[in-house]
Amino acid sequence: MDPTMLIGSITLFALSIFLGFELITKVPATLHTPLMSGANAISGISIVGALVGANVVYAGGDTLVSGILAFIAVVLAMINVVGGFAVTNRMLNMIAGKKRGGNR
Amino acid sequence: MINDEWVAIGYLFSAALFIFGLKNLSHPRTAPRGNQLGAMGMLVAVLTTVLQMELGEGIVGWALIGGGLLLGGAIGWIMAVRVEMTGMPELVALFNGFGGAASALVALSESWKYIENESLELPTGLEIQVVVVAAGLSALVGWMTLTGSLLAMLKLKGGVEIFGKWIRVPTWGPEWLNPIKALLFLGALVLIVLAIDDPTNTDYLYAIIGISCLLGILLVLPIGGADMPVVVSLLNSLSGIAAAFTGFIFSNSVLIVAGSLVGASGLILTFIMCKAMNRQLKDVLFKSFGGSDKEQVTRTKVGSDADEVAMMIDGAQKIIIVPGYGMAVSQCQHQVKEFADLVSEKFDTEVKYAIHPVAGRMPGHMNVLLAEANVPYEQLIEMSEINPEMPEADIALVIGANDTCNPAARTGEGPLAGMPIIDADAARTVVIIKRSLSVGYAGVDNDLFFMDKTMMLFGDGKKMMNELNSAVKEL
Numbered sequence: 001m002d003p004t005m006l007i008g009s010i011t012l013f014a015l016s017i018f019l020g021f022e023l024i025t026k027v028p029a030t031l032h033t034p035l036m037s038g039a040n041a042i043s044g045i046s047i048v049g050a051l052v053g054a055n056v057v058y059a060g061g062d063t064l065v066s067g068i069l070a071f072i073a074v075v076l077a078m079i080n081v082v083g084g085f086a087v088t089n090r091m092l093n094m095i096a097g098k099k100r101g102g103n104r
Numbered sequence: 105m106i107n108d109e110w111v112a113i114g115y116l117f118s119a120a121l122f123i124f125g126l127k128n129l130s131h132p133r134t135a136p137r138g139n140q141l142g143a144m145g146m147l148v149a150v151l152t153t154v155l156q157m158e159l160g161e162g163i164v165g166w167a168l169i170g171g172g173l174l175l176g177g178a179i180g181w182i183m184a185v186r187v188e189m190t191g192m193p194e195l196v197a198l199f200n201g202f203g204g205a206a207s208a209l210v211a212l213s214e215s216w217k218y219i220e221n222e223s224l225e226l227p228t229g230l231e232i233q234v235v236v237v238a239a240g241l242s243a244l245v246g247w248m249t250l251t252g253s254l255l256a257m258l259k260l261k262g263g264v265e266i267f268g269k270w271i272r273v274p275t276w277g278p279e280w281l282n283p284i285k286a287l288l289f290l291g292a293l294v295l296i297v298l299a300i301d302d303p304t305n306t307d308y309l310y311a312i313i314g315i316s317c318l319l320g321i322l323l324v325l326p327i328g329g330a331d332m333p334v335v336v337s338l339l340n341s342l343s344g345i346a347a348a349f350t351g352f353i354f355s356n357s358v359l360i361v362a363g364s365l366v367g368a369s370g371l372i373l374t375f376i377m378c379k380a381m382n383r384q385l386k387d388v389l390f391k392s393f394g395g396s397d398k399e400q401v402t403r404t405k406v407g408s409d410a411d412e413v414a415m416m417i418d419g420a421q422k423i424i425i426v427p428g429y430g431m432a433v434s435q436c437q438h439q440v441k442e443f444a445d446l447v448s449e450k451f452d453t454e455v456k457y458a459i460h461p462v463a464g465r466m467p468g469h470m471n472v473l474l475a476e477a478n479v480p481y482e483q484l485i486e487m488s489e490i491n492p493e494m495p496e497a498d499i500a501l502v503i504g505a506n507d508t509c510n511p512a513a514r515t516g517e518g519p520l521a522g523m524p525i526i527d528a529d530a531a532r533t534v535v536i537i538k539r540s541l542s543v544g545y546a547g548v549d550n551d552l553f554f555m556d557k558t559m560m561l562f563g564d565g566k567k568m569m570n571e572l573n574s575a576v577k578e579l
Contacts, residue, residue: 006234009355013348016361020368023123024376027130029459029486032377032467036337037196038129038139039370042122043203043344045146045362048153049210049354054168055157063221069213071168077206078176079183080199085143086184087195092136094189094472 034091041084047077114152115358121145122362126369149358189473190432193466197257197336200343204249207346208316211239211246212309214353219304226303236303238352240296243309244316245346251320253339259324260332260465277326282390285322288315323389328519331388333466334377338385341370380461383522405541408559410568413535414575416559417447420498422454424490426528427470428463430504430538434565437477440503443569444479446576457483458490458500458526460508491527500531502552504538504565510550520548534558537568 027035053070122145128138150173157163180199187195214235218224226232255273258264263272292315299308327335344366351359378385417423425444431437444455457479463470471484485493494500502509509528513520528534529552539562541553552558561568 003230005355006230009352009357009360012357012360013352013364016348016364017368019123020126020365020370021372023126023365024130024369024372027373027376028132029380029461030468030471031130031132031135032337032373032380033193033196033333034135034139034468035126035129035373036340036370037192037199038142039126039366039373040196040200040203040340040343042125042142042146042362043200043340043347043366043370044206045122045149045359045366046203046207046210046347046350047146048149048356048359049347049350050172050206050213051150051153051169052157052354052356053210053213054172055163055165063217063224065220066213066217067165067168069209069216071172073206073209073213074169074172075176075179076202076209078173079180080203080206081146081180082177083180083184083195084199084203085139085146086181087187087192087199088139089136090184091192091468091472092139094476095132095135095468 030095034088034095037084037088037091041081041088044077044080044084047074047081050074050077111152111156112357114148114155115356115361118145118149118152118358119361119365121148122365126365145362149362152358189469189476190435190465193333193336193469194257194260196466197253197260197332197339200336200340201250201253201257204246204253204339204343204346206246207343207350208243208246208250208313210350211242211353212313215239215303215309219306219309232303233300235353236300237296238349240292240299240312242346242349242353243312244292244296244319245342245349247313247316248320248323249339249343249346251317252324252342253320253336255321255324256332256335256339259327260336275326275328277322281322281326285319288319288322291315292319326390327388331383333462334374334383334385334388337370337374337377338389341367341374344368344370377467380467405554405558405560407562408535410561410571410575413559413561413572414579416533416535417451417453417499417576418579419451420447420453422456422493422497423447423499423501424456424458424494424497424528424531426458426460426500426502426505426509426526427474428460428503428505428508429465429469430506430565432464432469432473433504434567436503436566436569437473437479439566439569439573441474441477441479443573443576444483446573450576450579455483456485456490456493458487458494458528459484460487460505460526461524463505463508487524487526491530494527494530497531498533500528500534502528502534502536502538503569506538506543506550507548509552510548511552512548512550518548528552529555532557535561537561537563537565537572539564 050073121141125138125142128134258273295312344363348360348363447453459470509526513523513525
């Protein structure tokens with residue numbers, strides 16, 4: 001890793017923080033919980049890190065425990081992602097008062 | 105062969121979808137689309153990652169990856185579809201805890217790789233510093249989010265059932281605990297710095313995990329139940345930050361962008377929610393109200409019956425319904441709607457609903473339930489707009505609400521101090537449907553129950569609404 005890469009990551013981090021602050025300004029009370037739940041589903045993005053970690057089995061020695069830990073991370077992150085988006089969808093449907101048959 | 109440029113473009117696309125998703129989620133009209141955009145962003149991110157691994161070095165852990173995706177997806181889906189409306193806040197807290205734990209586990213997995221396989225060469229120089237610090241911070245925030253969210257979930261439920269016994273989750277946190285929390289936090293940071301020179305030392309690892317778990321519990325333990333939505337929102341922000349730190353381990357752009365977006369917007373949402381409750385975040389977090397020593401109810405009030413109340417309703421021109429958590433628990437929103445239809449047909453009464461921003465256990469809880477019962481949106485009036493109308497109301501019908509219309513909030517003392525309330529006491533007659541005179545979530549006695557113009561209907565919301573409806577029909 002060279003320093004430019006790290007600086008790049010930090011730049012990305014700082015700008016995203018600023019963007020996040022500006023993105024949401026006024027939210028009606030009705031949407032507080034769905035917004036929280038939807039944002040929560042997005043924070044399940046750690047699934048990406050978990051996937052990379054689960055793709056182990058390196059040459060020259062085993063990394064079984066590490067793989068299992070990453071596997072659990074994949075499962076938990078996936079619950080967070082799928083459950084989060086699905087539950088947000090349900091809340092929004094109810095708020096809209098439109099009861100669509102079935103899910104999705 | 106997929107090259108890094110295409111991966112970067114895929115992640116950029118995914119990040120853009122997250123940004124538009126969050127933006128759309130904050131407006132009522134576009135919110136459903138916002139949620140779909142977010143889900144699409146996630147799909148793009150996962151597909152990009154899987155393709156990159158398969159077409160790059162090749163996926164060797166298909167069983168782990170495919171199995172994990174399917175298993176987690178199925179569990180999440182079933183939980184989301186099965187949950188009752190009343191249980192949704194708890195579920196969001198639980199999901200949030202899982203998200204934090206996932207980030208922490210990714211960090212742990214990355215560290216453990218080098219611990220269990222000594223032939224793997226540790227990175228050197230700048231890289232090892234970045235990886236250790238990022239993994240350490242990810243663990244610190246992630247484990248904290250997990251234990252904090254689990255405790256918040258239990259607090260939202262009110263307690264746990266252990267061997268058939270209902271145990272209330274305590275609220276405890278004296279002032280002297282705050283410096284200890286700060287010390288623990290600093291201690292964890294010191295351990296992370298120490299770990300740079302000795303990354304495979306498991307003592308550091310366990311100590312950081314232990315401290316983080318403890319911090320999560322200590323953070324949430326002193327906070328009263330009524331403030332729990334704010335805490336869950338803050339924990340949501342933290343789980344985003346944890347994901348962003350995880351991104352630094354792999355220099356992964358989408359992890360960093362999405363994580364910090366959620367971290368920042370979650371924090372803003374937390375402030376917005378605090379404002380709706382007229383609270384300061386630092387008061388919520390660090391000012392404990394010294395436990396939930398419940399005041400003994402020594403006063404009594406004679407209960408009324410449905411017929412008596414129905415007679416009061418006869419001829420009422422304006423009725424304002426004040427729903428609360430009790431309505432959610434007894435699932436009586438359909439009976440409430442039936443009541444409103446009945447009186448507006450029979451007596452030509454004007455019916456409105458007073459919606460407190462934090463009625464129930466999450467903001468918007470009442471809107472969701474009443475919308476389910478097909479109550480017209482125009483009849484749901486926000487607190488600040490309904491309060492001036494209260495003195496004109498013949499009857500304020502309070503259904504299972506307590507803290508949100510407790511005049512004690514106006515006194516400036518106690519756990520409810522400063523919280524805006526619905527002025528139900530301004531109505532000519534107050535009818536309250538409640539199971540008992542006991543204190544509400546915040547643990548404060550409610551003077552409203554004992555006023556002369558108040559009629560109490562003691563019982564389950566659904567049962568009492570049914571009785572009231574048949575009494576009105578018989579008039």
